[in-house]
Amino acid sequence: MNFKIGKKMIEPTKILCLGRNYVEHAKEMRSQIPKSPLFFVKTVNTLVTDGNPIIYPKLLYNNPEYNQVDHEVELAFVISKTSKNILTKQAYDFIGGYSVFLDITARKMQISDRNMNFPWYRSKNFDSFGPIGPRIASIDEIQDPHNLEIQLKVNGKTRQKSNTKHMIFKIPEILAYLSKFTTLVPGDIVATGTPSGVGSIQPGDVIEASIDQIGTITHKVILGE
Ligand code: MG
Numbered sequence: 001m002n003f004k005i006g007k008k009m010i011e012p013t014k015i016l017c018l019g020r021n022y023v024e025h026a027k028e029m030r031s032q033i034p035k036s037p038l039f040f041v042k043t044v045n046t047l048v049t050d051g052n053p054i055i056y057p058k059l060l061y062n063n064p065e066y067n068q069v070d071h072e073v074e075l076a077f078v079i080s081k082t083s084k085n086i087l088t089k090q091a092y093d094f095i096g097g098y099s100v101f102l103d104i105t106a107r108k109m110q111i112s113d114r115n116m117n118f119p120w121y122r123s124k125n126f127d128s129f130g131p132i133g134p135r136i137a138s139i140d141e142i143q144d145p146h147n148l149e150i151q152l153k154v155n156g157k158t159r160q161k162s163n164t165k166h167m168i169f170k171i172p173e174i175l176a177y178l179s180k181f182t183t184l185v186p187g188d189i190v191a192t193g194t195p196s197g198v199g200s201i202q203p204g205d206v207i208e209a210s211i212d213q214i215g216t217i218t219h220k221v222i223l224g225e
Contacts, residue, residue, distance in 0.1 A: 001044045002187075005099055006135030010078060011187040015042040015130060016178055017074070017103055021168050021193025028196045037169045037177045040120050042103070042191075046130030050217040055128040055224035056203050060106050068108040069201055069221075072194035073152040073209040075145065075164050076101035077171060078136055083184040091172035094184075097136035098145060100211045101191045102152075102219070104129035107200070127224075131207075132189065134215045142213055146170055149212040150195060154205050162195030164211075 002011040019038040020026040026033045048054070060066045080096030103124070110123035142148070145164060152160040169177070174192060178184065201207060203223040210216040 001047070003047065003049060005049060005133045008136045010136070012044055012047070012189050013185055013187065015044065015046065015189040015191065016182075016184075017042055017124070017191040018169065018174065018193040022162065022166050022195045023168065024162070024166070024196035025194055025198065028198070033168065037174055039178065040124060042130050043125050045127050046104075046125055048128045048131050048219070050131070050133035050219075052131070052219065053128065053222045054102075054104055054131060054201070054207065054219045055126070056201070056221055057126050057224045060109065061203070061223060065112065066106060066109045068106070070105045070107040070198045071152055071154065071159065071201055071207055071209075072103040072105060072198050073150055073160050074101045074103055074191040074194050075148065075150060075211055076132060076189050076191045077145070079184045079188040079190070080186055082186065083175065083179045086176050086179040088172035088176045091175040092139060094175060095139055095171070096186070097138045098142055098211075098214055099132050099136050100134070100209050100214055100217050101189065102131040102207070102209055102217070103191055103194060104131070131209075131217055131219050133217045137214045148214070151210050152197070153208045154199070154201060159199050160195055160197035162197075164192070166195060167192055
């Protein structure tokens with residue numbers, strides 16, 4: 001799959017996401033703070049670009065056991081060169097730029113699966129559960145990716161507001177760690193975790209997610225099939 005973010009075409013093969021990378025978010029989820037980066041995968045069917053709807057599946061909406069879908073705004077970076085066993089000091093040579101990412105999550109399904117020691121896969125990978133954009137800010141544009149205001153509004157009201165300086169594991173460490181286990185290829189996306197303030201979305205809501213120096217993505221939530 002390839003698609004444009006702004007004017008740039010990217011061709012991701014995978015989206016790797018950090019869990020619990022902000023202390024305040026780990027606390028609000030009553031989860032332990034990980035000692036090393038905690039990863040899960042999202043698949044490319046989740047990706048939608050700025051302006052396209054987030055689809056709330058009827059499978060979730062009509063089932064009281066599963067009818068909670070949450071927003072999580074995250075800073076994402078996009079890989080520019082094949083990366084395997086990268087050293088932290090080399091990491092920025094392998095990153096092409098940054099974007100705004102939403103890790104949309106079927107929360108009740110995730111908690112239910114977690115409680116049964118099942119993987120998180122299905123709660124994270126419904127179509128359109130990975131909005132990204134509105135562009136890729138190049139690595140040269142962003143002087144310090146660990147000092148960017150990050151926020152998310154639902155229907156104009158602020159839900160999440162933080163700064164990427166609060167990330168537990170920083171980008172070089174994340175890429176070095178990840179590349180020990182998997183080869184990342186150009187276009188692959190790494191989402192760096194969400195700050196606190198995650199909450200539910202409903203069909204009809206309008207989500208605006210912003211990161212300073214990158215931009216804002218806007219997505220309406222619609223009820224799907
Ligand atoms: Mg997340």
